[in-house]
Amino acid sequence: MTQSLHIIGGGMAGSEAAWQAANLGINVVLHEMRPKVKTFAHRTGDLAEMVCSNSFRSDDHEQNAVGLLHWEMRAADGLIMAMADRHRLPAGGALAVDRDPFAQSVTQRLMDHPKITVQHAEITELPTDGHWIVATGPLTSEGLGQAIARETGSDALAFFDxxxxxxxxxxxxxxxxxxxxxxxxxxxxxxxxxxxxxxxxxxxxxxxxxxxxxxxxxxxxxxxxxxxxxxxxxxxxxxxxxxxxxxxxxxxxxxxxxxxxxxxxxxxxxxxxxxxxxxxxxxxxxxxxxxxxxxxxxxxxxxxxxxxxxxxxxxxxxxNTFLNSPTLLDDQLRLRSRPHIRFAGQITGVEGYVESAAMGLLAGRLAAAEIMGQPLPPVPQDSAMGALIHHITGGAEAKTFQPMNVNFGLFRPVEGLKGGRRGRVHRYKAYTDRAKAAWTDWLQAQCMSFAP
Missing domain, CATH: 2.40.30 (Elongation Factor Tu (Ef-tu); domain 3)
Incomplete structure (x- = not known):
């Protein structure tokens, strides 16, 4: 019998992870402490509630790295992007959303999914067995935060948001x-x-x-x-x-x-x-x-x-707390000391709604593949997803590690391109073309792996 995947935290990352794993056939239990346990920033018990800006930033997938991340998430049937598109507001070239209907739609889709169960209760200790994803975000509860700090052997890094x-x-x-x-x-x-x-x-x-x-x-x-x-x-x-x-x-x-x-x-x-x-x-x-x-x-x-x-x-x-991911996580987002636990979202050291949801998407797919006995190859580094996960799990300098938005500075150079402003336009287009090809190949390989 296929084991269940447990996810702690129903924000952007946890919601996306649950959606991805469930769509691959895994039974998912999503643990969200709200509304029983409140935070100062959240107003509701809805999943994927937006607490800061209502913008997913640029939607330009040819000249902007976050827009490219939008494209990759859409290609992977991402729930967060689908609901953002459904509740889009006019915002020029940015993807801004109507925050309350957006969160309500994400919540409803997850609640209606036959393979997802949502449990509203706080978890204060790291689990000792099973398959888990911790996606508790920047407002990780005090109890669980202390448990993570004890396990990692050092104080959690922190900044103020x-x-x-x-x-x-x-x-x-x-x-x-x-x-x-x-x-x-x-x-x-x-x-x-x-x-x-x-x-x-x-x-x-x-x-x-x-x-x-x-x-x-x-x-x-x-x-x-x-x-x-x-x-x-x-x-x-x-x-x-x-x-x-x-x-x-x-x-x-x-x-x-x-x-x-x-x-x-x-x-x-x-x-x-x-x-x-x-x-x-x-x-x-x-x-x-x-x-x-x-x-x-x-x-x-x-x-x-x-x-x-x-x-x-x-x-x-x-x-806002986050892990020193370059030293603590492997390239599959697993905690090195407890590989049955993955981390996703802002707690891994990414910054922004889109980046958080993207790490949830990867964690959900990687966990589902492991449960099904079909481990996936590393995420291609030339994709936006791959550039980001490579940065947080080994590409960044651990001593100076800080939260990072996706940006083209994380991408491996494309040889033979000229510099300057006009060269930058061609360089960014080269990055996005290469990324789309690499991401599409990775998704297609998964379809073959998961085929009955």
Missing amino acids: AIAPIVYYDSIDMSKAWMQSRYDKGETEAERTAYLNCPMDRDQYEAFIDALLAADKTEFHEGETAKYFDGCLPIEVMAERGRETLRHGPMKPVGLTNPHQPDIKAHAVVQLRRDNALGTLYNMVGFQTKMKYGAQAAVFKAIPGLENANFARLGGIHR
């Missing part, structure tokens, strides 16, 4: 703000107006930076060191690196024209991206923050257009 505020659209002053995607990107009018913009002149920007730097912020416990992931820096940390940092980052004014004052170029612009299909909620792009709640309301209401803003959610900051 921040989330951005969400504003009710009807509280935004549209006599000052306007709708426009940067450089008018997007094929439809809805995509070209997926972003809402609040302009600042020089004096307003300088006053904003002063208020930001002076605001009350979350303090860390004694002995904790704040190791921020550069892709999700709090705006205060960016401002501390230089007064112009934000103006050249999330508040850059390029590619935008204010229709209220078309002849005046804004010194800086705060962008908000649509967060739900109704268009009633907007996420402040790049405005992850560690300011205390009272300070957030005061500072953000000084932004032109947000003077009377009502917040559906204020920003926040939390501890």
Whole structure:
């Protein structure tokens, strides 16, 4: 009789792992502690709930590494990508989703699957036998986190992750703000107006930076060191690196024209991206923050257009733990000291919804193949999946290992390509063509292995 696969954690990675393994014929038990045991960041008991941004980032699968990862997940019948496509929101070239219907759809598909059982209970110890995937994400419960730390023989690495505020659209002053995607990107009018913009002149920007730097912020416990992931820096940390940092980052004014004052170029612009299909909620792009709640309301209401803003959610900051995967995991995502346990998702040291789900996809397929007695060859390094898993399980320097988004810097070079901007376009296309071929061959080999 085929053994069951147990998965701890029903986020992006755990949900995708369950879907992949079940579709290969494995009985799956998905253990999710919510809603019985809550976290500060989650609002519901839904699986694959989005707690930070509602964006899966670029969907360009020829010139962007994360878009290529989208392509590979779709080719593997990924549940996360299928539901993201179903609940897609206009966002120019990005794949943004309506977060609540997305999570509800993922939950329903998994609950309806005949080979998946969902159990709502907390697991606080590492299992001693069976087949398991730990996909508990950045908010691993204290009990299980301590068990993992005991097993690995060292303290878990950690950094602090921040989330951005969400504003009710009807509280935004549209006599000052306007709708426009940067450089008018997007094929439809809805995509070209997926972003809402609040302009600042020089004096307003300088006053904003002063208020930001002076605001009350979350303090860390004694002995904790704040190791921020550069892709999700709090705006205060960016401002501390230089007064112009934000103006050249999330508040850059390029590619935008204010229709209220078309002849005046804004010194800086705060962008908000649509967060739900109704268009009633907007996420402040790049405005992850560690300011205390009272300070957030005061500072953000000084932004032109947000003077009377009502917040559906204020920003926040939390501890985010991950493994030193280069030393602890093998190339099949198995814990070297307990190979019956695999890890997937952000806890492995990848960063982002897409990367987390991708590692879940791999863990589910690899575990299913092992249970069925059909071990798979290593994931091809020239695919986006392979480049990412190679980085976290051996390609990165263990002493300086930090969470990583997928990027073309993780790919092996393609020989004979020229440098420069035009050369980069051809190089990225060469990377994606090679990756698609390698990933397609790997998937086809699995189809042959799993054929009855």
